[in-house]
Amino acid sequence: MRFSANLGFLFTDLPLPEAIHAAHKAGFDAVECHFPYGIPASEVAQALRDTGLPMLGINTWPGDRGAGDFGLAALVGREDEARAAIDQAIDYASQIDATAVHVMAGITDGGALAETCFRANLAYASDQAAAHGIAILIEPINQRDVPGYHLSSSDHAARIITELGRKNLRLMFDCYHLQIIEGDLFTxxxxxxPLIGHVQFAAVPDRGEPDAGEVNYAWLLPAMVKAGHTAPFGAEYRPRGATTAEGLGWIGAFRG
Known part of the structure; x- marks a missing residue:
């Protein structure tokens, strides 16, 4: 099995280029991150070249977190901001050869206008990204952690992907969120x-290292590989200890 370090949660005591090197040293096969925009793309690209690690994905800018934003793409009346964030992410991803952009939906009333807005922005994002060979990901996020998040089921995501009909629009299958939302993860x-573009994982319920909690990842991830998943799994968890390094024993155990 291959693993990707999500540098939004792992090695966060280091600047992003150094975190890429730390992930390489720790034995990860790829990296991904949340919001790299404060670091020049050239510095991130150099770290990726130096380590040989691919960058699997970045997120669109979430908006004003202090004001309660958690994404912009489904927010009616803020379409210009949403598309600016999409353009920013695609441009940055193209500079560092990232393979995907996760377009964050945001917190809405769940109504038809928000859904129409979200789909229009996803169609725009998919069409813009296709010119660069970049995938667009959408991720169901559980309502316990983010109440009101517009996309909170795999069925909803699957309908959007199928009905929009863009080949580069894919599902982010985050095991942590989907265990809380739906359970029965392997089913x-x-x-x-066929719709999945990336798989992420973390322990449930504490979102820590994947070697504890209610999901048996030592069984689940190999089962996904046997079922045909060939890409690296994204480790998007919050380390329980003082450092990321002290909690990495699961990598060897899972590969062993």
Whole structure:
């Protein structure tokens, strides 16, 4: 099995280029991150070249977190901001050869206007990204952690992907969120596997290292591989200890 370090949660005591090197040293096969925009793309690209690690994905800018934003793409009346964030992400991703951009939906009333807005922005994002060979990801996020998040089921995501009909629009299958939302993870994985662009994981319920909690990843991830998933799994968890390094024993155990 191959693993990607999500540098939004791992090695966060280091600047992003140094975190890429730390992930390489720790034995990860790829990296991904949340919001790299404060670091020049040239510095991130150099770190990726130096280590040989691919950057699997970045997120669109989430908006004003202090004001309650958690994404912009489904927010009616803020379409210009949403598309500026999409353009920013695609431009940055193209400079560092990232393979995907996660377009964050945001917190809405769940109504038809928000859904129409979200789909229009996703169509725009998919069409813009296609010219660069970049995938667009959408991720169901659980309502316990983010109440009101517009996209909170794999069925909803699958309908959007199918009905928009863009080949580069894919599902982010985050096991942490989907265990809280739906459970029965392997059955859900099999049901939507043709639509999946990336798989992430973390322990449930504490979102720590994947070697504890209610999900048996030592069984689940190899089962996903046997079912046909060949890409690295994204480790998007919050380390329980003082440092990322002290909690990395799971990598060897899972590969062993």
């Amino acid at each position: 859900r994985f099999q049901a939507v596997r």
